[in-house]
Amino acid sequence: xxxxxxxxxxxxxxxxxxxxxxxxxxxxxxxxxxxxxxxxxxxxxxxxxxxxxxxxxxxxxxxxxxxxxxxxxxxxxxxxxxxxxxxxxxxxxxxxxxxxxxxxxxxxxxxxxxxxxxxxxxxxxxxxxxxxxxxxxxxxxxxxxxxxxxxxxxxxxxxxxxxxxxxxxxxxxxxxxxxxxxxxxxxxxxxxxxxxxxxxxxxxxxxxxxxxxxxxxxxxxxxxxxxxxxxxxxxxxxxxxxxxxxxxxxxxxxxxxxxxxxxxxxxxxxxxxxxxxxxxxxxxxxxxxxxxxxxxxxxxxxxxxxxxxxxxxxxxxxxxxxxxxxxxxxxxxxxxxxxxxxxxxxxxxxxxxxxxxxxxxxxxxxxxxxxxxxxxxxxxxxxxxxxxxxxxxxxxxxxxxxxxxxxxxxxxxxxxxxxxxxxxxxxxxxxxxxxxxxxxxxxxxxxxxxxxxxxxxxxxxxxxxxxxxxxxxxxxxxxxxxxxxxxxxxxxxxxxxxxxxxxxxxxxxxxxxxxxxxxxxxxxxxxxxxxxxxxxxxxxxxxxxxxxxxxxxxxxxxxxxxxxxxx
Numbered sequence: 366x367x368x369x370x371x372x373x374x375x376x377x378x379x380x381x382x383x384x385x386x387x388x389x390x391x392x393x394x395x396x397x398x399x400x401x402x403x404x405x406x407x408x409x410x411x412x413x414x415x416x417x418x419x420x421x422x423x424x425x426x427x428x429x430x431x432x433x434x435x436x437x438x439x440x441x442x443x444x445x446x447x448x449x450x451x452x453x454x455x456x457x458x459x460x461x462x463x464x465x466x467x468x469x470x471x472x473x474x475x476x477x478x479x480x481x482x483x484x485x486x487x488x489x490x491x492x493x494x495x496x497x498x499x500x501x502x503x504x505x506x507x508x509x510x511x512x513x514x515x516x517x518x519x520x521x522x523x524x525x526x527x528x529x530x531x532x533x534x535x536x537x538x539x540x541x542x543x544x545x546x547x548x549x550x551x552x553x554x555x556x557x558x559x560x561x562x563x564x565x566x567x568x569x570x571x572x573x574x575x576x577x578x579x580x581x582x583x584x585x586x587x588x589x590x591x592x593x594x595x596x597x598x599x600x601x602x603x604x605x606x607x608x609x610x611x612x613x614x615x616x617x618x619x620x621x622x623x624x625x626x627x628x629x630x631x632x633x634x635x636x637x638x639x640x641x642x643x644x645x646x647x648x649x650x651x652x653x654x655x656x657x658x659x660x661x662x663x664x665x666x667x668x669x670x671x672x673x674x675x676x677x678x679x680x681x682x683x684x685x686x687x688x689x690x691x692x693x694x695x696x697x698x699x700x701x702x703x704x705x706x707x708x709x710x711x712x713x714x715x716x717x718x719x720x721x722x723x724x725x726x727x728x729x730x731x732x733x734x735x736x737x738x739x740x741x742x743x744x745x746x747x748x749x750x751x752x753x754x755x756x757x758x759x760x761x762x763x764x765x766x767x768x769x770x771x772x773x774x775x776x777x778x779x780x781x782x783x784x785x786x787x788x789x790x791x792x793x794x795x796x797x798x799x800x801x802x803x804x805x806x807x808x809x810x811x812x813x814x815x816x817x818x819x820x821x822x823x824x825x826x827x828x829x830x831x832x833x834x835x836x837x838x839x840x841x842x843x844x845x846x847x848x849x850x851x852x853x854x855x856x857x858x859x860x861x862x863x864x865x866x867x868x869x870x871x872x873x874x875x876x877x878x879x880x881x882x883x884x885x886x887x888x889x890x891x892x893x894x895x896x897x898x899x900x901x902x903x904x905x906x907x908x909x910x911x912x913x914x915x916x917x918x919x920x921x922x923x924x925x926x927x928x929x930x931x932x
Contacts (some may be wrong), residue, residue: 410432410436412428412431412432412435412458412462413462413465413466414458414462414464414465414492415428417461417465417493418461418491418492418493420491420493421454421491423451423454423458424451424454424630424829426450426623426627426630427451427454427455427458428458430446430455430458430621430623431458431459431462434459434563434621435459435462435463437618438619439561440459440463440468440534440560440561440562440563441561441563441584441585441619442563442584442619442620442621443540443563443564443566443569443580443581443584443619443620444456444564444565444566444620444621445566445567445569445620445621446567446621446622446623447567447622447623447624448567448820448828449625449632449824449828450623450624450625450630452565452567453484453487454487454491454829456536456538456563457487457488457492457494458492459563460472460488460492460494460534460536461492463533463534463561464494469533469534469560469561470509470533471509471532471533471534472496472509472510472511472532472533472534472535472536473511473513473518473527473532473534473535473536473557473559474510474511474512474513474536474538475513475514475515475518475535475536475537475538475554476512476513476515476537476538477514477538477539478514478516478517479775480539481498481499481514482498482773482775482776483799483800484496484512484538485497485498485512488510488512494510495508495509495510496510496511497510497511498512498513499511499513499517499518502522502526505523505526505527505530506526506530515537515542515550515553519549519553524553528557528558530558531558531560532557532558532560533559533560533561534559534560534561534562534563535554535557535559535561535562536562536563536565537554537562537563537564537565538565538566539565539566540565540566540580541566541567541568541569541576541580543564543579543583544576544579544580546579546582551579551583554583562584564580564583566580569620574600575596575600577616578592578595584619585619588615588618598611599611630829632827632831633805633827633831633832633833633835634834634835635823635827635834635835635837636834636835636836637837637839638836638838638839639839639851640727640731640838640839640840640841641841641843641848642724642727642840642841642842642843643723643843644842644843645719645721645723647718647719647720648719648721648722648723650715651681651712651715651716651719654711654712654715655677655678655681655688656678656846658708658709658712659674659677659678659890660890660893662674662705663890674890675886675889675890676691677691677692677695678846678889679744679811679846679847680748681845682724682811682842682845682846682847683724683743683744683745683748683810684722684724684725684747684748684751684752685719685722686747686748686751687747687748687751688716689713689716689747690747692709692712692713692716693713696709696710696713723842724840724842725751725752725755727840728741728752728808728810728840729756729759731808731838732756732761732787732788732808733759735836737787737805737806738782738788738789738803738804738806739787739788739804739806739808740789740791740801740804740806740807740808740825740826741788741789741790741791741808742791742792742793742808742809742811742822743791743792743810743811744792744793745811746767746792748811749765749790749791749792750765752790752810753765753790756788756790761787761788762786762787762788763786763787763788763789763790764778764781764788764789764790765778765790765791766778766779766782766790766792766799767791767792775799779801782804783801789801793813793818799825800825800828800830801825801826802829802830802831804826805831805834806826806836806838807822807823807825807826807835807837807838808840809822809837809839809840811840812839812841812851812854814850814885816854819854823835823837844895846889846898849899849902850885852902853885853902853905853906884905885905888901888902
């Protein structure tokens with residue numbers, strides 16, 4: 366076999382040796398060395414993405430979660446951290462790591478519509494991942510990393526386009542909405558072709574143990590056996606668990622759950638301040654007149670939907686502008702010769718004569734005293750617009766945030782609040798989907814009757830990334846239904862000290878007829894006097910507190926089902 370050698374380079378080398386050069390520039394050598402160092406993988410178990418995230422400093426529990434999902438769970442996992450511990454960051458770390466390793470290219474991220482922009486922004490800014498929000502049909506195939514709402518994705522023609530593609534990774538946020546395997550959402554996610562899959566939810570099981578089985582089946586069919594085998598091995602009825610330790614061992618293979626109580630994350634203090642508001646004589650007269658009107662018409666059966674009566678009473682506590690709109694609609698619907706129309710007209714005339722707004726004045730005192738950014742939550746659009754007018758009269762800049770805004774406008778309002786405006790005035794749409802850690806003051810101008818919505822509001826500011834103590838101001842008009850509701854939530858059931866999900870389980874175990882809101886409506890409308898209303902509210906609070914004590918004392922039933930079965 367002939368062998369030949371290329372020797373042309375030897376002459377050049379000999380000349381450089383004799384003349385001591387010219388050699389290559391040391392800067393070029395240094396760059397080449399750094400390039401090799403950047404691409405070298407010293408240990409396969411290390412997360413390579415951490416060297417490529419200059420704008421992110423993940424917490425230890427988030428890094429550990431990403432490492433476990435990749436190394437132990439092989440990219441199929443249920444991320445079930447408690448609220449505010451950064452499940453989005455964990456999912457981003459996993460996605461980035463797989464991309465760097467060349468294992469993931471085509472990605473589908475399905476989230477509630479209100480969270481699409483937030484996901485895109487975080488992936489772009491923190492992880493340098495070129496994610497896009499799905500807006501047009503062609504984007505499913507043209508872009509590699511698409512963020513979209515579940516409701517859009519499951520509808521034709523989007524559904525067919527998605528099901529005809531192979532995805533390397535599918536991420537589903539708020540995955541507890543998939544707990545029922547008979548729904549279209551569940552069936553759609555199951556049909557999507559995916560190599561890796563992440564499900565994110567703080568409440569993987571709330572009421573029935575079967576919910577957890579359904580979620581695990583999406584990730585790893587057969588991991589918990591067949592449905593009948595699972596129930597025989599682990600379920601005792603719908604809500605109780607047996608062989609809990611064995612179930613936890615199985616769940617550790619496919620689930621990660623970090624808790625606030627573990628102490629790995631420190632949150633700032635939460636200060637809850639009740640601010641009593643004394644109504645002016647004219648406002649008090651209006652409230653008493655409306656309350657009397659509501660009780661009379663409820664017992665007379667004129668209004669088939671009692672919710673409208675309760676709404677009116679709550680609006681009076683909010684602002685005369687909100688109540689005026691509702692009363693005007695009632696007036697228009699009533700027959701011309703009806704006595705109720707004349708009664709409504711009297712109340713409308715009373716509203717026109719009122720020149721004070723004690724609640725708005727108290728709000729202004731809080732804002733001026735703190736002289737800082739604040740979020741104001743109200744239940745009613747008419748109140749929202751009135752408050753913006755009042756703030757403008759005092760030279761305070763503000764922006765509105767509500768459900769009727771399109772996705773782009775919500776994003777714009779959030780940016781205006783962060784960069785320019787002092788106040789953001791939000792209706793309930795502001796209770797989810799936006800993170801506002803740069804603000805640490807929240808004013809509940811109106812209190813919702815659903816306790817979980819209170820926690821959603823506070824969660825916008827009291828979460829990871831908040832560096833200051835959080836102050837929550839609850840405005841309460843004295844001797845009104847608003848004061849009764851706040852006293853129930855704050856004093857009787859200690860809402861602000863409860864663990865996330867705790868109240869849901871307590872209410873479920875009490876087996877109320879309908880939701881807690883429906884029970885409150887029945888109490889209000891069924892009370893003949895303020896004294897009777899107060900007694901019934903106190904009794905409801907005692908029942909809830911008693912059930913909470915029973916649950917903790919028995920120790921066989923945890924504060925939440927999740928505490929019993931989740932690792």
